[in-house]
Amino acid sequence: MDSQLEQYYLDKNRFTDKQIEEERDKKYWYYRGKLNDFRTLFEKQINDVEFEVMFEKLMDGYLNYRMLNLVDSYRRLYKGFEPYLDDSGNIKSEFTTNKYKDSLTHNDDDLISDEEE
Numbered sequence: 001m002d003s004q005l006e007q008y009y010l011d012k013n014r015f016t017d018k019q020i021e022e023e024r025d026k027k028y029w030y031y032r033g034k035l036n037d038f039r040t041l042f043e044k045q046i047n048d049v050e051f052e053v054m055f056e057k058l059m060d061g062y063l064n065y066r067m068l069n070l071v072d073s074y075r076r077l078y079k080g081f082e083p084y085l086d087d088s089g090n091i092k093s094e095f096t097t098n099k100y101k102d103s104l105t106h107n108d109d110d111l112i113s114d115e116e117e
Contacts, residue, residue: 009071017075024068031061 009015015023038058041051086092 003067006067006071009068010074017072017079020068020072020075024065024072027061027065027068031058031065034058034061 009020009023034054034057038054041054084092084095
């Protein structure tokens with residue numbers, strides 16, 4: 001998540017989680033409206049310029065919606081991990097992997113199989 005627009009929406013000083021959710025819903029319904037407009041093109045004879053303009057609006061609406069959806073998902077995921085992070089955003093020392101190192105490593109090189117050899 002490194003684009004300027006993503007950083008703009010990720011800034012918690014500008015948008016609360018609720019505002020991001022509301023903005024995402026607005027962008028979704030804008031995109032759905034453009035999708036329905038685009039679907040009507042196939043019933044008519046249209047020129048290339050008209051097609052291209054409607055397609056650009058459709059894609060713009062979709063990309064804006066998807067980006068806000070990513071930001072919303074990122075914020076929700078981060079909120080779930082907040083109790084385990086310190087002030088600098090790193091994992092608290094009580095949850096480091098050193099404590100659980102043995103359960104995370106596998107020292108046995110032999111594979112165990114259900115079949116007899």
